[in-house]
Amino acid sequence: MTSTKGKVPTGFADEIVISETSFRTARHALISNQQPNSKKRKREEKGDLSVVSGPGSYKGPWARFEEEQPDSSSEEEVEVEYEEDEIEEQPAKPSKAGTSYGAEPDKExxxxxxxxxxxxxxxxxxxxxxxxxxxxxxxxxxxxxxxxxxxxxxxxxxxxxxxxxxxxxxxxxxxxxxxxxxxxxxxxxxxxxxxxxxxxxxxxxxxxxxxxxxxxxxxxxxxxxxxxxxxxxxxxxxxFTTGKTPHVVRFNPAPHLNHEFLAGMSDKKILQYDTRAGTQVQEYDHHLGPVNTITFCDENRRFITTSDDKSLRAWEYGIPVPIKFxxxxxxxxxxxxxxxxxxxxxxxxxxxxxxxxxxxxxxxxxxxxxxxxxxxxxxxxxxxxxxxxxxxxxxxxxxxxxxxxxxxxxxxxxxxxxxxxxxxxxxxxxxxxxxxxxxxxxxxxxxxx
Incomplete structure (x- = not known):
């Protein structure tokens, strides 16, 4: 049971299971039966004109309203009883296993x-x-x-x-x-x-x-x-990781650049990595959707990419501006x-x-x-x-x-x-x-x- 005396819950509340609909219905009925508050809100005192700041300073028409104190004598104690609903079978708590993307190191x-x-x-x-x-x-x-x-x-x-x-x-x-x-x-x-x-x-x-x-x-x-x-x-x-999903990876087939590779990512970018240094050396960012394919051409000096944005782009290797769209x-x-x-x-x-x-x-x-x-x-x-x-x-x-x-x-x-x-x-x-x-x-x- 819950008491709403003075609009402040008091006493001991028994824990019961009710549906949200039942709660809203009972709450709406309680609010509609209450009389509107006839008390007029009072402002704080205007203060002294000679005092600029601190206690008793002049506030004039900008004085705040006084905080309402619950008046226990003015309102009757209203007791609200909720009918307990049947306990519905709760769905199983979803597993968070699918959201863990960080592979544990040294587990290969x-x-x-x-x-x-x-x-x-x-x-x-x-x-x-x-x-x-x-x-x-x-x-x-x-x-x-x-x-x-x-x-x-x-x-x-x-x-x-x-x-x-x-x-x-x-x-x-x-x-x-x-x-x-x-x-x-x-x-x-x-x-x-x-x-x-x-x-x-x-x-x-x-x-x-x-x-x-x-x-x-x-x-x-x-x-x-x-x-x-x-x-x-x-x-x-x-x-190598950027926190985004790689969709395609390709080594550069040129013999002097075979230590580098390109990766087409889910965040619309094509990333170029150097496997010897273990670092990213270039970023090609012009597609408007996840990158699906990377194909080297023209004696491996260029490459062509396609994406979910329904477009095809051609690039000079190492230069992050498309030469063809x-x-x-x-x-x-x-x-x-x-x-x-x-x-x-x-x-x-x-x-x-x-x-x-x-x-x-x-x-x-x-x-x-x-x-x-x-x-x-x-x-x-x-x-x-x-x-x-x-x-x-x-x-x-x-x-x-x-x-x-x-x-x-x-x-x-x-x-x-x-x-x-x-x-x-x-x-x-x-x-x-x-x-x-x-x-x-x-x-x-x-x-x-």
Whole structure:
């Protein structure tokens, strides 16, 4: 019970559970039954004209009102009784685990899963195998064909595959990033086993990128960290963060600048880092939405970026002012891209279910004669990949298909059912004639030939 005598709560209040509606109704009824206060408010004394400041100074018409003192004798004690409502089941307190973005330092770990870390000559899995029917050391590109059958399934991930990368040039290793917070390394020859797991991210890993010789790679995650790893032994070499989510990371392919990388961030910026000094050296801030893709072009002197702001911008490396800006009313957000092996064109996956092509040379103009249709990928960031000889364009599909088009005619050659869920990642083996790897939303990586 609560007493409102003199408008001051007194006495002991029993704790009861009532709904907000019941409380407001009872309070409204109490206020409406009360008589209006007939007492006129009094002002303080005006004070003495001769006193300028301090006690008794002149206040005149600016004197304050006297504070009301509760008069217990003037009002009756009103007792209000609230009916106790039934106690409703309270929702569970939300977990705050999802808001902790600071990865704990020194928590990066690695697990080697292979049979032997060193062979009889002391070499690790980084050594390019030579006991195969194909020379992985050559730079010759074989003629490519569309794969026909599923030959292997790489297992190890428990959630969606977000990105995959073959080892540079040789392709004897496969690096995969997943929403299960891990990055894994597989052997693509011999028994095609899981070789190593890289643990240390606390949220989904959304991109990975090898440097030129494959000795190191970068991982970007929704825990807002970018981490530099040693491919051979799994050590985390460096960590970079700005407090924003990185969406894409790319090493500069130029040999004298391969220690630098670019990161496209959720706060519309592209950041340039030096891995040797561990510092940020440049910032490109012109996009109006999160940055989705970064593609180096023109002998690595320039790069092209796309964003959720439905635009394309081209930049000189190291100069934070765009040299080209393309934004047309018909354009959609471009979420993934790949450079044609000729280095003359870039293909982008648009959110209007088509793949569009832009020139990678001076004008960066859209090639309107080339558009690849017939698949569905709206709402997902689904890969686009060229075959090593540039003859085919491939992409995933929300229906679980992997699609292949002819580069010259833009006609769809083949549509292979590769998964029950959306197919996110597609990559061609850089040395084989018809080997393609696919990754889906269920965490399954399949190898096709």
């Amino acid at each position: 770990t690695t697990v080697f899963h292979g049979a032997e870390q060193f062979d009889y000559q002391g070499r690790t899995y980084m050594h390019i195998p030579q006991d195969l029917g194909i020379d992985l050391r050559t730079d010759d590109v074989a003629k490519n064909y569309i794969p026909k059958k599923h030959i292997h399934t790489f297992s190890g991930h428990s959630k969606a595959i977000t990105q995959m990368r073959f080892f540079p040039h040789s392709g004897h290793l496969l690096l995969s990033a997943s929403a299960d917070n891990t990055v894994k390394l597989f052997d693509t020859y011999h028994d095609r086993a899981l070789l190593r797991s890289f643990n240390g991210h606390t949220k989904s890993v959304n991109d990975v990128s090898f440097n030129n010789d494959g000795s190191r790679f970068l991982s970007a995650s929704y825990d807002r960290y970018m981490k530099l790893w040693d491919t051979e032994y799994g050590k985390c070499i460096a960590k 393309i934004a047309e009313p018909h354009m959609f957000a471009m979420t993934r891209g790949d450079m044609h092996p000729s280095q003359k064109y870039v293909a982008y996956a648009n959110q209007d279910n088509q793949i569009t092509v832009y020139s990678a040379l001076d004008r960066f103009k859209q090639n309107r004669k080339k558009a690849f249709l017939g698949h569905n990928h709206a709402g997902y960031a689904i890969d686009v990949a060229f075959s090593p000889d540039g003859q085919f364009v491939s992409s995933g599909d929300t229906g679980g298909y992997v699609c292949f088009w002819d580069w010259k005619t833009c006609k769809m050659y083949e549509k292979i059912k590769a998964s029950e869920g959306p197919l996110i990642a597609v990559q061609w083996h850089p040395r084989e004639t018809s080997k393609v790897v696919t990754g889906d939303l269920n965490g399954t990586i399949k190898y096709w030939d």
